[in-house]
Amino acid sequence: MTAVEARDVKLSFGETPALRGASVAVEPGEIVAVMGPSGSGKSTLLHCLAGILVPDAGEIHFDGHRIDTLSEHRRSVLRRDRFGFVFQSGQLVPELTAEENVALPLLLNGVKRAAALKEARPWFERLDLAGLERRRSGELSGGQAQRVALARGLVARPGALFADEPTGALDSLTGEQVMDLLVSSAREQGTTVVLVTHDARVAAYADRQVIVRDGKVNALVSA
Amino acid sequence: MVFGMSVPMTLLGLLEREPSHGYDLKRDYDTFFSRGKPLPFGQVYATLSRLVRDGKIVVGEVEPGVGPERKRYVITERGATEVESWLTEPVEAEPNLQTVLFTKVVLALMLGRPAEEYLDIQRATHLRRMKELTEIKRAGNLVDTMLADHGLFHLEADLHWIDTTAARLDALAKEVRG
Ligand SMILES: Nc1ncnc2c1ncn2[C@@H]1O[C@H](COP(=O)(O)OP(=O)(O)OP(=O)(O)O)[C@@H](O)[C@H]1O
Ligand SMILES: [Mg+2]
Numbered sequence: 001m002t003a004v005e006a007r008d009v010k011l012s013f014g015e016t017p018a019l020r021g022a023s024v025a026v027e028p029g030e031i032v033a034v035m036g037p038s039g040s041g042k043s044t045l046l047h048c049l050a051g052i053l054v055p056d057a058g059e060i061h062f063d064g065h066r067i068d069t070l071s072e073h074r075r076s077v078l079r080r081d082r083f084g085f086v087f088q089s090g091q092l093v094p095e096l097t098a099e100e101n102v103a104l105p106l107l108l109n110g111v112k113r114a115a116a117l118k119e120a121r122p123w124f125e126r127l128d129l130a131g132l133e134r135r136r137s138g139e140l141s142g143g144q145a146q147r148v149a150l151a152r153g154l155v156a157r158p159g160a161l162f163a164d165e166p167t168g169a170l171d172s173l174t175g176e177q178v179m180d181l182l183v184s185s186a187r188e189q190g191t192t193v194v195l196v197t198h199d200a201r202v203a204a205y206a207d208r209q210v211i212v213r214d215g216k217v218n219a220l221v222s223a
Numbered sequence: 224m225v226f227g228m229s230v231p232m233t234l235l236g237l238l239e240r241e242p243s244h245g246y247d248l249k250r251d252y253d254t255f256f257s258r259g260k261p262l263p264f265g266q267v268y269a270t271l272s273r274l275v276r277d278g279k280i281v282v283g284e285v286e287p288g289v290g291p292e293r294k295r296y297v298i299t300e301r302g303a304t305e306v307e308s309w310l311t312e313p314v315e316a317e318p319n320l321q322t323v324l325f326t327k328v329v330l331a332l333m334l335g336r337p338a339e340e341y342l343d344i345q346r347a348t349h350l351r352r353m354k355e356l357t358e359i360k361r362a363g364n365l366v367d368t369m370l371a372d373h374g375l376f377h378l379e380a381d382l383h384w385i386d387t388t389a390a391r392l393d394a395l396a397k398e399v400r401g
Contacts, residue, residue, distance in 0.1 A: 037386070037390070180361060183361075200349075200350060200353055200378070200379050200382045201353065201357075201375055201376075201379055203350065203353075204350065204353035204354045204356070204357040204375070205357055205361075206354075209350050209354075211346075218343070
């Protein structure tokens with residue numbers, strides 16, 4: 001059984017076809033990088049896989065269940081309970097401290113504040129952020145903020161983590177640190193990862209790379 | 224990683240650091256430069272005798288006993304000058320892959336063959352190698368990381384070229400087919 005799968009997914013924004021029959025299957029615990037030119041449909045595909053967008057045609061499966069036919073409410077519960085997200089930048093809640101940001105998914109899942117913060121704290125050590133627990137996002141560097149976002153994406157031990165250009169705003173060394181931590185943390189907790197990136201050095205951290213071109217997924221061809 | 228031509232220079236450089244025996248030179252070479260492909264003793268001693276012949280090193284005091292490992296090699300002025308100029312001289316910025324791939328792409332287009340497929344295969348090959356190098360990097364020490372990074376940045380540059388060329392194939396086809 002695959003963990004995350006798109007089957008012949010089509011989706012248009014008005015007249016613009018973004019996906020024209022995209023299929024991809026990700027195994028449990030696998031880390032897949034989605035690459036391809038700008039505008040090819042990578043983010044749209046990620047949003048479909050994560051149950052944020054509903055395709056016009058085709059199917060989305062998670063953990064053996066079809067999710068594109070679920071109601072908006074059930075999809076949002078699924079996203080909250082089973083998925084983690086990391087996006088390019090600017091996604092931390094500025095009013096909250098770093099540790100509150102990390103604890104947020106747990107708080108939204110109804111975990112009590114003290115318990116949620118207790119769960120959030122070890123991530124600061126793990127991601128080399130010790131001492132920054134009480135800072136607000138405006139007081140963090142880009143790389144630090146991105147590691148906080150990564151901790152937030154993984155703190156609830158999601159079945160799947162969806163990341164769209166998670167290193168896009170970082171220099172290459174900082175970006176690689178974030179990827180290194182993303183890969184080791186995801187492996188440790190068996191989280192399946194779908195990662196969109198245009199950066200081949202970042203994609204090289206994944207188990208497998210696929211390329212989206214004109215709204216379709218090309219598996220890598222070998223000689 | 225260090226190519227044939229560089230062995231004499233590397234040994235000379237190690238001797239610039241301090242006088243040394245063949246055995247120790249081999250050990251240091253293998254530790255820092257050979258990347259899993261140890262330098263054969265025969266090559267160490269052959270290289271050292273050539274360097275002696277060319278006046279770049281001399282044999283210092285020979286310690287009592289028998290066997291070549293008793294010899295201590297010392298760099299000469301000439302040898303030191305050579306190390307210095309080798310270090311300051313830039314390595315040729317050879318866009319090797321592009322030349323070969325460029326030829327393949329243009330020929331493929333001229334012959335009406337599937338150039339895009341060739342580029343896809345090359346992209347897959349590059350990405351696979353990048354993944355291997357990244358694994359080496361994640362498992363290894365800083366020396367491994369630096370070497371892997373050198374390869375990764377080059378492969379990345381090639382990939383940019385591959386992607387840009389793939390995006391321009393139609394225009395390129397018109398141009399080369401006349
Ligand atoms: N909300 C939207 N409304 C209208 N069109 C959209 C919307 N989102 C995406 N598109 C269009 O759908 C296509 C695919 O967009 P998508 O964002 O998936 O590309 P991408 O591969 O993620 O590109 P990039 O690398 O630039 O992020 C593009 O033509 C884009 O203009
Ligand atoms: Mg995008």
